[in-house]
Amino acid sequence: MSATPTRRMIGVMLLIPVIAALALTAFAWPAARSAPHDLPVGVAGPASATAPIQQGFERQPDAFEVHRYDDEAAAREAIEDRDIYGAVVVTAEGPHLLTASAAGPIVAQLLREAVTAQAPTGTQVPVTDVVATPSGDPRGSVFGASMLPLTLGGVATGVLVTLLALRGVRAVGALSGAAALAGLTATALAHSWLDVLAGDWWAEAGAFGLAALAIGATVAGLAKLIGQAGIGLGAFLMVLLGNPISGVSSAPEFLPEPFGVIGQLLPPGASGSLLRSVAFFDGNAAGTPALTLTVWAVLGLAAVLVGSRRASATPGTPPPPGAPVRTREPAPAA
Structure with missing residues (x-):
């Protein structure tokens, strides 16, 4: 066996594990390190009432980016404009969560869990899906x-x-x-x-x-x-x-x-x-x-x-398939 085929064989043996490692790292590493980073969310209502909700979001450093809105209508508009992924509206009856599963079902689920954890024990937080996923793909x-x-x-x-x-x-x-x-x-x-x-x-x-x-x-x-x-x-x-x-x-x-x-x-x-x-x-x-x-x-x-x-x-470049091939005619005899 010559040296060149041997080198090629060794190169293939070494290259395939590298490609597999790169592919595994590229696809598995982001999923393994999945966590919110400056995820834009909103709070709507009186400042005194929304302060505890905002502080709850801010307990996780760099996880959420909180935006304040005057009322529910403004928060809904921000969700539909894709400025935020969801918002907590504080009313006289308690907190009300607005989500947009079409923007990301995983984000909507995260917001449900975060708001439910902040609510008093036994309190049921109503959830409204402002922009829902289609019926053909409810989980996205x-x-x-x-x-x-x-x-x-x-x-x-x-x-x-x-x-x-x-x-x-x-x-x-x-x-x-x-x-x-x-x-x-x-x-x-x-x-x-x-x-x-x-x-x-x-x-x-x-x-x-x-x-x-x-x-x-x-x-x-x-x-x-x-x-x-x-x-x-x-x-x-x-x-x-x-x-x-x-x-x-x-x-x-x-x-x-x-x-x-x-x-x-x-x-x-x-x-x-x-x-x-x-x-x-x-x-x-x-x-x-x-x-x-x-x-x-x-x-x-x-x-x-x-x-x-x-x-x-570039001289010597082969013509593309289907192109006419030009042949040089021989010079006439003297």
Whole structure:
């Protein structure tokens, strides 16, 4: 056995455990360290009555970020605008908890437990779900599981564009067309069939499509710029890094710092936030994740065009499949 195959065999033996360790760390570590970090919540009512509630939230250092509101209407508006995840309204009859399970069922459950623990023994705290999850997905588990297939589909699109050697306008057209069809297909399944989304159908299709375009264009752009290693880098950014810290299953504020912030700057996290906004909150707070995805998509498509032009200018570059092959005619005999 020659030295080169032996080195390759040893390299594979060492590389697979490293990849497995990275994958396990990326997916299991955020879940094992899940806890609220500056989770925005509200209290509404007279200052003297809400002071004990606010102090109860503040007993856990850096866990909650408490916002004060004059009355229940203001607190409800803040929840619907996605400024806070829930609020405790203090009335003459006692505390009343407002939640939004559509913003994160795990957060809603946490708020129920926190408020119930502060209430006197035997007191039943009424709970109103201001923005509830759809009947087809009462626990939000289907929504949380939807991001990984979307991410894998976007990565697969970028890989196919690279392997088929599509360049320039053809590559951009393939990425854009595939993203648009993916958005329509995903919305038809999630909204029309499974009934796990409750927003405007076309807005949801646009969110799915923009997410697929941002992911696919990034993978294809990296491949055009740095070769096949760009596929691995793109898959790492989207699947091994971006998906576990997207906060889709819980909330970005539940991730260890600063991964909650980093996750929202990557396409999987921004995709989850955008889709949640258009599907349950009438598009409120959709601007930032939409801008994030647009930046990734534009940069990825620009990288595809730049890489294609550079490859075409490089001597000896093989033509793409289907391109006409030009042969040099022999010089006439003297």
